[in-house]
Amino acid sequence: MSEKKVLIEIQNLKKTYSMGDQLVHALRSVNLKIYKGDYMALMGPSGSGKSTLMNMIGCLDSPTEGNYILNGNDVSAMSDDELAEIRNIEIGFVFQTFNLIPRLSALENVALPLIYAGWSKTKRIARAKEVLESVGLGDRMHHRPNELSGGQRQRVAVARALVNNPSLILADEPTGNLDSKTSIEIMALFEEIHKNGNTIVVVTHEPDIANHCHRIVRLRDGVVESDIFNENPTSAFTVTSF
Secondary structure (H helix, E strand, O other): OOOOOEEEEEEEEEEEEEEOOEEEEEEEEEEEEEEOOOEEEEEOOOOOOHHHHHHHHOOOOOOOEEEEEEOOEEOOOOOHHHHHHHHHHHEEEEEOOOOOOOOOOHHHHHHHHHHHOOOOHHHHHHHHHHHHHHOOOOOOOOOOHHHOOHHHHHHHHHHHHHOOOOOEEEEEOOOOOOOHHHHHHHHHHHHHHHHOOOEEEEEOOOHHHHOOOOEEEEEEOOEEEEEEEOOOOOOHHHOOOO
C-alpha cells in the first residue's frame, strides 16, 4: 500500500497571548500530521487550545513559535495578505453560525469565494450551481438564507466551502445550531464528501459527532493528549434516509 501524503505538518507549534501582565500559553508544543484524505475530529475541553489550533490550521492566526506547513507551503511567518490568499485557495470553512450573507441568494453566497479567486461570472454561476446540486439544494439555489431551514443553510455553507476545490474542509461545530435529525443529515453529507476524496477536520465538543470521524485528536492544556484511529466510526447512513 502506498504511503499516505502529508497535507498538514505542525511542528512544535506554540501560541502565547498577553493578558495584561499575564502570559497565557494557549498552545505549548503541538506536533501533528494531517494526511490527505483524513476525516479527523479535533476535541478538547474549554481552555485546551482547541480553538487556537483551529485558527492556526485555518490560517486565521500565526504561531508564536514553531512551523505550520500546509500543502508544501510554510505558512508560519506569512503576512496577513498572504494568509488570506492561502485561505481562499486551500481551505473551505464551515461554521456553526453558517456565516451566510442575508441579502444574497444561496447561489450568490456559494459563488462568493470565486469572485475573490478571479473567476468570470459565467464560470462562477456554473460552478456554484453544480456544487449546490451536489448537496441536494438544486431547487433552493435562488432562495435567501431566511427562506431556508437551518439544515439547508448549513448545506449552503458546505457548498460554499467546496466551491473552490480546497485542500481542506475545516468545520467548526458544524451541527451546533441544528437539531438531532438535521445533525445526522449534515454528518451524512460530510461522509459523502469524504468518500469523494476530501480531507475534513471537524472541531467539536460532542462525542457523538466526533465518533463519525475516522480519527480523533484530543487536546488538553495546549498539547495533544491523544491521537487515535476510530476503528468503528458511526455511519450517518445507517440512521437516516439521506
